[in-house]
Amino acid sequence: MSWLQKFLPSQIRTEGGSKKNVPEGLWAKCQGCGSVLYKAELERNQDVCPKCSHHMRIGGRKRLEHFLDPEPRVEIGESLSPVDRLKFKDSKRYKDRIVQSQKNTGEKDALIAMMGQVKGLPLVACAFEFRFMGGSMGSVVGEKFVRAVDYAIEHELPLICFSASGGARMQEALFSLMQMSKTSAALARMSEKGLPFISVLTDPTMGGVSASLAMLGDINIGEPNALIGFAGPRVIEQTVRETLPEGFQRSEFLLEKGAIDMIVDRREMRNKVASVLGILMGRASID
């Protein structure tokens, strides 16, 4: 036992394993800088590395937890759950994939929607749960998103959506594709009512989600270093047969190319969104 290990309390000491192993539960390793971080501290910091500011992926519910004021909160469309109309089966049954994902995430599907407030400004907020089948958009995600839009229209509230998705859900085949037009049509209706939609694109936002609701914000915000694009980097590499440049399809690249308005640090999101929405909604300054 090295002097350092002796120094650590016994419950976080690794016994016998390789030095690289991080004890389950208490510590996390930053994929950005490799620092070993105390998990509780990391969570307080909204899963952003306190050392290098690397933004790790964060669950949808946890994200809304950080983003919204503690009160009030009303969940929208929480009872919606997926059905396997096509009896889709690849190496696994879609039905089983649903059950597995529901068990792993505690969510019924890959989108969570809530009415709430940010610094006292009422709004509707949605967040994708990437751990639910890669945040893929099927019928439930589409329907819940539309209900969030409808709620916003009915109560004259702005809408914000944090996307994290691999794209359309293949297991629902063409029904998934139709969620692209369904969500976009709802946003078109919202736009005609003069209500703002802010789209926050987080790591990763690809395919059918990026090619529909996520790119339709009145304001598009990227999280630092998020992968955002239509086609996946692997598909592009196979098509053009060359290696892609460093930073390709990252937020910073999209900002340079004019696809997003700004890049905002997760810890600054509440302030930034409250300020911008305050302006778009014609409210008096908060501070």
Place this chain on the structure above:
Amino acid sequence: MDLNFLDFEQPIAELEAKIEELRYVGNDSDVNIGEEITRLKSKSQSLTESIFSKLDSWQTAQLARHPQRPYTLDYIERIVTDFEELHGDRAYADDAAIVGGVGRIDGRPVMVIGQQKGRDTKEKVERNFGMPRPEGYRKALRLMEMAERFKLPVITFIDTPGAYPGVGAEERGQSEAIARNLFVLSKLKTPVICTVIGEGGSGGALAIGVGDRVMMLQYSTYSVISPEGCASILWKSAERAADAAEALGITSGRLKELGLIDRIIPEPLGGAHRDLDEIARNVKGAIIENLNHLDTLPLDQLLEERYQRLMSFGNFEE
């Protein structure tokens, strides 16, 4: 005529070859083989009927991509009079993978937009195999908005493997270009009629596929992902494309059953490429019939029905 037979059509190809041979022999001998030719021809016909009555999804996908399958410009040539092609997105380039322009169908002014594949190698490259880049979708958008201003119905022909997955396409905002079209089409103040004539490849197809009526040619396909792409992700092998095609339910029959499309346009025996004039007549008839109906709707109702149609797609419980 060289019909370029697909694998599953080989028995038909063999019969047709035999008929050709007999004809050749018949020309320089006195033996009357006309009867034999007639017999073989009717055999070929019934064989084709039997093969085409039980096509599976993967075979249909091959027909939808048939090298001789009629493309958008083939239909425009046969259906649209006074056609004037309009070019460019006014910002970056003219994308030859999407063609569009004004013209008349049965005397009635319309805007026509469709993806266009190439016939020979040179044209295939020029048209990027029918895979549009953002400037193609933005050209389409410009034409849709123009159609709204001049109260022209929009007629679209869908035929693409998908939006192009390239570096430049990403740099110029492929996602945004597609998303914007979905957004604008959903509330465009003029009738929109979409017809899948070949491959309906995912978001790249949908970007000109949101309308009041969506029709499919009998042997066309429409899918969220190509069977090969789906197989390589979910089965970890592109060779399982046939399984993926079946699971995805990409055929007109299946999609009609599921309520995702409104109408199937029947193709001539053996596929659209066997008789271009016949398929063009069928397509034209279906378009006119729908146009006549949509014309009777007040604008508010047209838009409300389009919206409700889009909202109705999906399966869930609560």
